[in-house]
Amino acid sequence: MKALRKSRPERGAELVEMPMPAVGPNDVLLRVKAAAICGTDIHIYGWNEWAAQRVKLPMTFGHEICGEVMEVGSQVSHLKPGDLVAAETHIPCGVCYQCHTGNQHACESMKILGVHVEGCFSEYTSIPSICAWKLPDGTDVELGAIMEPMGVGVHGLLVDPLEVGSVGIVGCGPIGIMTAQVAAYQGAYPLFLFDINPERLEMAQRIVPQAVTINPAKEDALARVKEWNGGRGVDLAVELSGSVPGTRLAIDMIRMGGQIHLVGLLGDPVQINSCNDIVYKEATIKGTTGRMMWKTWWQMDRLLASKQFDPKQVITHRFALADYVDAFELALSGKGGKILLFP
């Protein structure tokens, strides 16, 4: 089979011929129908500091996929050939304190598909059955491939029960826009979307027309929030930009007693004045990681069944796996939304 492999510690990757993956007793063999490029994959392809610290070469990367079950291991009884599944890319150990207390998504020994174990930018892949989410029959494979990133936003938004109130979402990449779609569907009002990239902001406005879009590089973001929100900050700010200014904006834009959910991955430290930013404001700051297993997936199941919004709108480009160089160069340029690969 063909697989997109990272063999050298430098920018790029190679499409190589590989033996079919082994299927252990608890694994499922999938034929990959569609895969999506994640920020993580861009780090790995571009080989930055983040990737160099985590990824052991050689490695097939990629983790956001929809696949058809071809074969199941001897211990797997809940899936059968022909089933369509999406991959939950976080592999919990199943035996640590977190896993034993209903928090597998925050496992102490978490492994990630395509980072710590062989990934999915390949014609076939074998994943632990504990990471396979069965999709309803007839699910669009493109939707299946973007449920993992959608789940990051759903968990980041709904980790605390959302009061139907004002919400600000910082960062309008694909996850930010999908999060905004869910927030709008849940009745968030006013709903503010922030990005310093005008193209992304335009895309967000097109997909979520009821939102107020704000470019903090060009306008006084806090003044605009207050102007739309009765002179107050928002009830909930969700930070998805993974930047220092974005995190600062999330902290500054909440009302007294408001909530901040940090989801974006920030490499640099951010300064917080605990007195003004948290104590006097009675602010709640909560971090979220990945998706709850499997609460977030059940939430997505219900949200998608409503058919009131279509997350596939964030997909802007589709490439054959063989054209991966074009796909990754586009992804590295920061242009476009979600990019799909078809093995």
Ligand SMILES: [Zn+2]
């Ligand atoms: Zn991802």
Ligand SMILES: [Zn+2]
């Ligand atoms: Zn664990």
